[in-house]
Amino acid sequence: MGIWELLMALRQQQVLHSGVPDREQPIFTDPDGHVPHPDTFTRHLRKLYKQCGLSEDYHLHTLRHFYATYLLQEGTSKQVAASLLGHADTAFLERTYCHPQDVANSRPQT
Known part of the structure; x- marks a missing residue:
């Protein structure tokens, strides 16, 4: 399964959870549908970089x-x-x- 299929599956899961199909709804949300703080994703990305032995200078x-x-x-x-x-x-x-x-x-x- 490619990234596009994963994103569409996530979108479908959000629709099922909220009951409202909305193309304007953000894809990346917490379980309550709130958009996480931008630093949250960066923090997780830096952890992945470290696990993969990549420089944390990348953003x-x-x-x-x-x-x-x-x-x-x-x-x-x-x-x-x-x-x-x-x-x-x-x-x-x-x-x-x-x-x-x-x-x-x-x-x-x-």
């Missing part, structure tokens, strides 16, 4: 940068990558999350 946004770069390296169009990251256009993606010239230069030449 949640590091994963976003990695994901954006990975998408482009794998040949995903900038428009699709921007959409997956929740951006309306590619300008913010290009300025913030990745360096297109570096991605293009790192791809194997065919």
